[in-house]
Amino acid sequence: MKRTAVIGAGVMGETLLSGLIRAGRAVDQLVVVEKRAERAAELKEKYGVEVVADVAAAASAETVLLVVKPQDMADVLGDIAPALRRGQLLVSLAAGITTGFIESHVPDGVAVVRVMPNTPALVDEGMAAISPGTHCDAAHLAEAEELMASVGRVVHVPEKLQDAVTAISGSGPAYVFFVVEAMIEGGVHLGLPRTVAHELAVQTLFGSAMMLRETGEHPAVLREQVTSPGGTTAAALRELEVHRVRAAFLAALEAARDRSRELGS
Numbered sequence: 001m002k003r004t005a006v007i008g009a010g011v012m013g014e015t016l017l018s019g020l021i022r023a024g025r026a027v028d029q030l031v032v033v034e035k036r037a038e039r040a041a042e043l044k045e046k047y048g049v050e051v052v053a054d055v056a057a058a059a060s061a062e063t064v065l066l067v068v069k070p071q072d073m074a075d076v077l078g079d080i081a082p083a084l085r086r087g088q089l090l091v092s093l094a095a096g097i098t099t100g101f102i103e104s105h106v107p108d109g110v111a112v113v114r115v116m117p118n119t120p121a122l123v124d125e126g127m128a129a130i131s132p133g134t135h136c137d138a139a140h141l142a143e144a145e146e147l148m149a150s151v152g153r154v155v156h157v158p159e160k161l162q163d164a165v166t167a168i169s170g171s172g173p174a175y176v177f178f179v180v181e182a183m184i185e186g187g188v189h190l191g192l193p194r195t196v197a198h199e200l201a202v203q204t205l206f207g208s209a210m211m212l213r214e215t216g217e218h219p220a221v222l223r224e225q226v227t228s229p230g231g232t233t234a235a236a237l238r239e240l241e242v243h244r245v246r247a248a249f250l251a252a253l254e255a256a257r258d259r260s261r262e263l264g265s
């Protein structure tokens with residue numbers, strides 16, 4: 001079986017690592033590179049996986065997942081590049097970083113795939129968008145797809161759309177958690193015990209997400225089904241429009257898209 005390295009075991013790196021192990025990858029076929037010693041020890045203890053501090057130690061793996069912050073990418077590529085060889089696969093999960101940037105830092109012929117994942121991968125409900133670089137063949141792309149499919153769904157997009165993907169599904173879980181947090185606060189404001197408000201909000205989100213996915217209906221149709229003429233929902237939605245929540249989402253996604261572009265430049 002192919003050996004896979006994960007460079008950077010923070011939030012996203014651990015999410016992916018745990019998913020690969022859940023999906024049946026043998027621990028002895030995985031190697032993790034993590035520079036924080038206490039984090040390295042924690043992961044070794046939790047997963048029984050080999051964790052090293054030296055980036056170059058990952059270079060012998062057939063597939064190398066780059067899960068460091070965009071700001072650390074140039075340093076990591078500088079450390080690993082001398083030990084890489086043609087035909088190896090680098091899969092970058094970093095916001096903003098282009099395949100062209102990575103290709104310019106590694107030997108010619110190293111294959112690169114850019115992926116934008118999200119944290120629901122932790123419960124195998126992730127959403128990942130993948131785009132091939134210049135030296136990437138069908139087998140490389142299939143390998144990257146298989147990796148991400150082990151923790152959720154995968155779509156293929158042209159790389160120029162990855163900053164927009166980052167704005168909707170990469171950062172998206174944070175917007176959803178923010179909305180749920182606001183609903184819980186709203187419930188507490190109306191006098192509900194916090195634990196009850198929490199359960200009501202979370203189950204409402206879960207049920208609504210299931211309806212969206214399982215019915216395949218447009219969200220506007222499902223929203224109309226809840227909105228009785230002259231009723232409570234219409235009164236609430238009017239306030240959301242008055243407070244320009246829709247416009248706020250458009251502005252928020254544009255800001256995330258622009259920040260993704262900045263991180264890559």
Ligand SMILES: NC(=O)C1=CN([C@@H]2O[C@H](COP(=O)(O)OP(=O)(O)OC[C@H]3O[C@@H](n4cnc5c(N)ncnc54)[C@H](O)[C@@H]3O)[C@@H](O)[C@H]2O)C=CC1
Pocket residue numbers: 007008009010011012013033034035036039053055067068069070072075076093094095116117118119170171
């Ligand atoms: N957190 C999220 O929801 C998502 C994150 N991403 C991307 O994933 C990447 C990682 O993000 P997070 O996990 O949130 O960040 P994080 O800060 O939690 O993890 C980064 C890890 O990389 C390690 N690291 C940094 N330089 C290193 C080096 N030279 N050698 C070994 N380890 C090194 C750090 O110690 C840290 O543990 C970023 O590029 C981000 O854009 C993409 C989609 C979603």
Ligand SMILES: O=C(O)[C@@H]1CCC=N1
Pocket residue numbers: 095166170171
């Ligand atoms: O906030 C960030 O930059 C990363 C990328 C997408 C989600 N988290």
